[in-house]
Amino acid sequence: MTQFLSPLLSGFGLGAGLIIAIGSQNAFVLRQGLKRQYVFTVCTICFLCDSLLISLGAGGFSSVVAASPLFMKLTLWGGVLFLFAYGLRAFAAALRPGALEAEDGTASEVPLRQVVLMTVSFSLLNPHAFLDTVLLLGSLAGQYPGLSRLAFALGAMAASLTWFYGIGYGARLIAPFFRKPQAWRMLDIMVGCTMWVIAFRLAFPAR
Template sequence: MDLPVSSSFITGFGLCLGLIVAIGAQNAFVLRQGLRREHVLPIVVFCFIADALLITLGVAGMARLIAAHPMVATAFAAGGAAFLLAYGARAAARALRPGSMALPGSGAAAPLRHVILQLAGFTFLNPHTFLDTVVLVGSVGAQQAGALKWYFTAGAASASGLWFAGLGYGARLLAPLFQRPVAWRVLDGIVAAVMFLLAGLMAWQAFGA
């Protein structure tokens, strides 16, 4: 790569990585599935493709479209709040029932279809996902000159793929800790708190702003 190309790639990589390395609904779900070692590869591939698609749409101009139609963002926020509230309630129920803890390698794995549907909800019903990928990353990428915007897009998508692969497969390093049911109760309690907090923020964005 020459200097402008490598600079655009690195800019996209660094910006995307900085935005997605945070505790959020999607990351918490990927971490939990990684700890259970269930469908990790399809989950990582889905997250990578979804982020790459959203970033590409943002660079191609969807960020301007969303800014011009505020009701679209409101609808996403309302739907996302309801989805996260329901998932948070499920996580809280698991945390409060010691018998519901599923250790890695125990019990039947959830069907892949159900897992992907949940992941799609965390991805496409979360307005923060659109804010990060479409609006923030997409807006910066759209300012790159000519073909450099697509090197920027490649860098951003690469950061997403690297992060989710590391999160999904790296979670197994914590497996010894999560052989104890109490660790799962703590994790699900944290997940429930994060989901309820995000649901509250989204509801406020949809109806209180």
């Protein structure tokens, strides 16, 4: 049980650290949550797109990595360096936090088709999404054998599900809080710590 719980939690922690950030996709989901328009549809599309990208990374790119021990080592340390840099960027952002401005829900309702197209665009037409899911999560998932790799991917998907539905349906509760720069400072610090802890565990695995 422990051999599956550890990669599951690692996948969840890394997935959460990568997803929780001020960005166009999260801002869009929060905005729809504030307006209470197609919240379930928007959250579901974001979750399914993330799951698709994570699956492609864990199932495809990781196989390429596993075929070459040298390539596996290079991608492992590349992931460690990326996580360290990502964490460093989060800590730097904590020194100059911003505030997320969201709509107050008074805007007229946008047609469902337009909302769907916008959601897919925010989810897939985003270079960071491919970097974080297909490349980074996929290469790190490749470090786990068999069912442990599946557990890692499921953990990352669970983080995506928790976050998107959380901010979509909890938007009216959390939006006032996240308009405060201090809130983003705490969030950035948490993300930075998560990235560095996972990087350390990858660089110095327990024997």
